[in-house]
Amino acid sequence: MAIITVENFELEIKGVGDGLQFKSVDLPAYKTDVQHGDALMSGAKGSVRQTLTKKREAAVQITLVTLASGDAKSTSSLMRKWLLQCMPKAEDGGGFPTSARMAEGVIKSYNSAGEMVDSWKMSGVWICKYQIGKLSADGGLLEETFTLQVDQFDPA
Template sequence: MPELKPIAASNFYFEIDSMTDMAFSKIGGVKFEAKVQGQDKPLMSTKGGNTVRQINSAGFEGLFNIEVTTLMSGDSDSTSKKMYDWFKKCMPKTEKGEGKWAEGKKTGSIVAYDTDGNEVMRWDLKEAWPSQYKIGDFDVSGNGYVEETYTLTCENINRKK
């Protein structure tokens, strides 16, 4: 039996073109969902009363969403600031953004590393933009840091390794 080499969930990097040296605490919510035709609906009945069913793939359900989380920071060179500036660039002018959604789309990658720091998995993203922004809780009794979570909408995601 081959040796199992699981990937540690903590050894990852998220990179997006033109935005370097960023740090994220979480990446999640990556989901692929196929659309299907037919499902459990009966299509027809044959001699003897047998019901015929058929399930066919009909592509994928909409766009792909990924959640990336970073720690909130006031530093002008922080991941927090870079991500918020990108979000603001893509927001419509009617929402006080820059309205540059089309030119704000980027490519990027999610990279997983083994315990020796070697790249073992990579997912490439194309036509990605921040579509949602969420600020974590401020809590007088809390002892953690405030996090920011961005939902990135991607038109394509492809596992390369």
């Protein structure tokens, strides 16, 4: 069994930015929602999955952590701009237009030789949660956490 180490990764979200820099990305654990069994009843690439419960599977969430920055071209600023587009107008947001909530993207991981180890495609992506890190005077870096709701998440 070969051990795969990830030295670097990149995240691209169409309409938000390419090569976004994150401290960490927590990929979702996949769990099939079934009754009386442990496998899908049917499913094919590009089709709607069917389970024995006769209900649609829940969308997955991906948690991203980045360092806070005021630079207009930073990942932090680009993500906060997208967050505002995803918020309702009643909360001074962009009103959640289709373009903001139906983004597509890809996550790629690389080994120490710069070779791509794996990649995942995402569609129907939007920011569903934002959290700012602990404010402290100890000299630590301020982190921002964005949680993405992803309707479709598949190996590329």
